[in-house]
């Protein structure tokens with residue numbers, strides 16, 4: 001069997017060379033990591049669920065004209081994506097206090113924020129993805145001021161879409177992370193949502209009960225991660241058994 005060229009292996013995904021120039025195949029692993037990979041497990045079926053859920057969210061973005069890297073799903077664990085130049089930032093959008101923000105500010109989790117708050121972390125595992133101010137980003141050339149303005153607009157549009165979709169199935173979108181990539185067309189660049197959008201990179205709480213349906217279930221040992229992600233897929237009508 002022909003071996004595909006592996007371009008990159010991350011904690012939860014592998015990227016292979018795609019069938020056409022400018023494309024990649026994104027493979028979703030079952031590996032779960034937290035706390036900068038200090039906690040690890042293999043969670044059977046997670047890759048299948050995240051492949052389907054990321055397809056669902058990215059397709060929804062496309063329908064609204066929000067540019068992203070998704071082309072089409074290939075099989076249970078793989079999707080075809082556009083090759084992009086990843087901007088080395090994690091773009092985090094928060095609607096409700098939780099996680100590192102609640103800890104940093106000594107805030108309780110679950111407080112509705114006055115407006116969506118966007119923050120940036122540097123993608124660097126060795127440093128534990130530190131929060132970085134915009135000044136660092138522009139001074140060190142990770143992104144220009146124009147890029148940052150465009151990234152904020154993109155993040156707000158993703159938040160509006162995702163919040164609405166989740167609200168429709170009784171789930172509050174507490175926060176999430178996206179990554180943004182550049183696609184070059186000659187001297188011009190387009191910024192697109194890249195990586196994945198899945199319960200690995202969001203906080204999702206049941207509106208009625210507050211039950212968590214995201215990676216905090218794994219981080220905080222709250223039960224079965226597969227059950228939590230399956231519940232999100234079930235409510236959205238995204239059933240992995242139909243793959």
Ligand code: C5P
Pocket residue numbers: 090092098099100101129175176177200201202203215
């Ligand atoms: O940990 P923190 O509160 O900063 O996370 C904010 C949001 O970003 C959460 O939804 C979390 O799952 C996501 N995140 C991520 N990848 C990271 C850091 C945070 O998907 N490396």
